[in-house]
Amino acid sequence: MFRAWSISRSTAGVSPCWPMVTTGESACAWARKARRSVGVNVNIRQVYLIQGSGIKKDHGQRLGRAFEKMTSLNKSGKKHRFGKAWMHEHLNDPYVKEAQRRGFRSRAAFKLLELVERDQLLRPGMTVVDLGSAPGSWCQVVRERLSGQVKIIAIDLLPMDGMNGVEFIQGDFATEEGLRAMREALKGAPVDLVLSDMAPNLSGVEAADQARSVGLAELALEFAALHLREGGDFAVKLFQGAGSDTFRQQAATCFDKVYVRKPKASRGRSREIYVVGKGFRGSV
């Protein structure tokens, strides 16, 4: 048994990184998937519509801005660590509200907005790679900022709703197939900017999660070193902790300038940071 608050079309494929509320429409596919992934059989007990700041009960039809609440315990009999307090915080999060207002698929949009403004990462006509792109708010930011004058190749393990000007690959970037699909999509074109917001599914074992996060960042750096044009830029998420300093030093061998950023939209208690590399030197 488990307890989950969820919803949206854009997070329909997200699992088991729950709970989550974003904008979009869905018939609670996310919650059904979360339930399957936990391997328990519970019924959806209540479904609510979120309208403005109010919450209204729905009867399980297709939802507007919605989340569903399933109340139970996880396999070990413990309450899930996300509960009412988390939901309260999430619903009152100004970035969540602003993302809904501006039509961004997730609050992560504001992290990238801060990075691109501060480090001047965007220029019209560029080719951008977005690693770990779903539900797609970073692609939205890049397209919006460049008025569509951009080519984006994006990849995620999860499905992502289509977007004009974005070639999306559903696959695992950490596998040879995923990398091959990216190479094929690029057709040899040099890349101006590699973005990675990839995050591992959290196991709760801190050392393992840390190692996975750094591992994903290293793969992104390797890819950037192979595909960026000279002078190109890079921004990657990783958790601060074991291996993050070494990663920054590795990045510093590839770029003229390397910065460690913690955007305001990144929650203070989260260990996530972004390493930004400016001016690719052309060799690792």
Ligand SMILES: C[S@@+](CC[C@H](N)C(=O)[O-])C[C@H]1O[C@@H](n2cnc3c(N)ncnc32)[C@H](O)[C@@H]1O
């Ligand atoms: C924080 S979310 C990205 C949010 C996104 N930047 C946005 O603005 O909508 C992290 C994403 O990384 C993806 N991811 C994690 N490991 C991956 C991998 N090996 N290959 C592709 N995507 C991966 C997850 O599926 C998840 O959707």
